[in-house]
Amino acid sequence: MEPVIVVGGGLSGLSAAHSVLEHGGKVVLLDKKPALGGNSVKASSGINGAGTDTQARLNISDSSQSFYDDTTKSAGQLARSNLITALTSNSASAIEWLTKNFGVDLSLVSILGGHSVPRTHRGTGGAPGWAITSTLMKKLAVEEEGSDQRAKILKNSKVVKFLQTGNKVTGVEYEDGQGQTLKIQGPVVIATGGFGADFSSTGLIATHRPDLMQLPTVNGDHATGDGHVLVTSLSSDPGVLIDMDQVQVHPTGFIDPAQPDAKTKFLAAEALRGVGGLLLKKDGTRFVDEMEKRDIVTAKMWEVIQNGQGPVRLVLGLHAATELKTHCDFYVSKGLMKKFNNLQEVAEDIQIPLRDLQTTFTSHKSYASGQEKDPYGKTHFHNSDIHEEEPFLVALITPVVHYTMGGILVDEDAHVLDASGKPIPGLYASGEVIGGVHGKNRLGGSSLLEAVVFGRIAGKRAADYVTN
Known part of the structure; x- marks a missing residue:
């Protein structure tokens, strides 16, 4: 057989x-x-x-x-x-x-x-x-x-x-x-x-999505479309490719402060937002429903970055970080997330007034409790009871080529x-x-x-x- x-x-x-x-x-x-x-x-x-x-x-x-x-x-x-x-x-x-x-x-x-x-x-x-x-x-x-x-x-x-x-x-x-x-x-x-790692000048990204050639990727170097090429190279009745311009750009790849320009990034798991992580502009305000689909979150991030309101930060309170402790411990050990003892330290690091961050978290808490409606349409809230004297985890993030x-x-x-x-x-x-x-x-x-x-x-x- x-x-x-x-x-x-x-x-x-x-x-x-x-x-x-x-x-x-x-x-x-x-x-x-x-x-x-x-x-x-x-x-x-x-x-x-x-x-x-x-x-x-x-x-x-x-x-x-x-x-x-x-x-x-x-x-x-x-x-x-x-x-x-x-x-x-x-x-x-x-x-x-x-x-x-x-x-x-x-x-x-x-x-x-x-x-x-x-x-x-x-x-x-x-x-x-x-x-x-x-x-x-x-x-x-x-x-x-x-x-x-x-x-x-x-x-x-x-x-x-x-x-x-x-x-x-x-x-x-x-x-x-x-x-x-x-x-x-x-x-x-x-x-x-x-x-998602085929960035050669004649590769599949250059052919189908040249606009993404400058982006970083979270793919390993093996992801070069070998199967796509093999199946379209059959001598008799070759296979066909569909939707090749549909490349998912994930909104959250970590920017490693030690290598900010590295082409290959580490993915910041969507689960970080699922447990209650917030996305903030450089002034400490939110700009999107963190639980929206990836294409929408990415589009909003591009707007922020192109309007000079970046970098975008992902911020987790104590309860969110505890729920994903294994993930977060790993990210901190790699230098991709930074731990702060309280909200005051976060404000000092971002170089914005503490009251601006306080307003962001207080408002988010009131949206979660149903007292007010979230201006970005968020309906799924998790671990929103964040106290400013508890530890915070913060990461710099950027959109990355993720999935084809x-x-x-x-x-x-x-x-x-x-x-x-x-x-x-x-x-x-x-x-x-x-x-x-x-x-x-x-x-x-x-x-x-x-x-x-x-x-x-x-x-x-x-x-x-x-x-x-």
């Missing part, structure tokens, strides 16, 4: 690999880097699930229909109902798969911008992307050591070509760490991630489609490399979900393809 070949070792590739094994297939997973994990290990806000056991335990009423509605609204005119249905209807089972099959802790739930209810799951430990992805990595390594030899992991192995017989994809050609060119036969799952919503056209079964809309036999794709799932804006918590849901679908379909 031929193995299923999975290209890419982030969460989507790992989900596909485990899914192949569950459905009786053999799998070979290749990654061009010396270590697996991709961008998935950096994901810091959580993974969405609607109608989960965790939500029920916390008395959160949610449904896949509600999640579908929120995602469709966020996707705007580019919404594709078949892909959104696949994402949202499989979300609860994806959470269950991670918790029951792999023992991942996803016992906490928070609300992120653009969601109508709390549905973003994470554990009590560190960043959920690392917690989930590393667990699947370890289990695949155990499978590789198994006596049946159904799993194989090839690192430092860069796929350079898909093999074809007619229009059917029959394997891959790859270069190993020694520079040798080798081939493997079998159907292929592409899980190579996005192109465009990519390879697939159907709801993760088949790669050609220009006529027909599936290319033997070729599947999952994770950030696929396009169209999020339309014009991705909701926070849906990248890890997309990786798991479509990875599982692609793995099952590819395993079925081999056995039929």
Whole structure:
């Protein structure tokens, strides 16, 4: 029996690999880097699930229909109902798969911008992307050591070509760490991630969004659109790319005071705003509903910066910082967040009168209590009872290239489609490399979900393809 070949070792590739094994297939997973994990290990806000056991335990009423509605609204005119249905209807089972099959802790739930209810799951430990992805990595390594030899992991192995017989994809050609060119036969799952670090002058960002070339990125240097190039380079009936100009600029990347001009930034998790972090102009006033969708918050930040009212700061009070203690301790240790003993110290650091900051926090508290209406339309408040004599955490932030919503056209079964809309036999794709799932804006918590849901679908379909 031929193995299923999975290209890419982030969460989507790992989900596909485990899914192949569950459905009786053999799998070979290749990654061009010396270590697996991709961008998935950096994901810091959580993974969405609607109608989960965790939500029920916390008395959160949610449904896949509600999640579908929120995602469709966020996707705007580019919404594709078949892909959104696949994402949202499989979300609860994806959470269950991670918790029951792999023992991942996803016992906490928070609300992120653009969601109508709390549905973003994470554990009590560190960043959920690392917690989930590393667990699947370890289990695949155990499978590789198994006596049946159904799993194989090839690192430092860069796929350079898909093999074809007619229009059917029959394997891959790859270069190993020694520079040798080798081939493997079998159907292929592409899980190579996005192109958010492809800043070469002829790359995908320069081609589709040249206006973003000057921005920093939070992507690892591997995110160069390899899968996009491979699938459009097929000699017979190549795959097509959609929505390639839809690049998500995340509003909050940390500006490291030690390297303010670094091209690669560290992401300030959306969860920081979810627990009550406020965004302030240089005069200490707010300018946006912190819980709005990413595209809207980013647009408001650009206005502030271009009007000379920057830099923008993210400020957390004691309760917010305590709720995300593991995250915040890490950011402080890296010098990305600075701790102040009280509001007076924050005012001195920003060089503004204390009363201006007092007004900002007092007003926000009255909006949260319902005494006044928030001028920016904020309705989700969390940890808003902030006392000026308690410690504060403050960070300088900037918009960053974060996620590429465009990519390879697939159907709801993760088949790669050609220009006529027909599936290319033997070729599947999952994770950030696929396009169209999020339309014009991705909701926070849906990248890890997309990786798991479509990875599982692609793995099952590819395993079925081999056995039929």
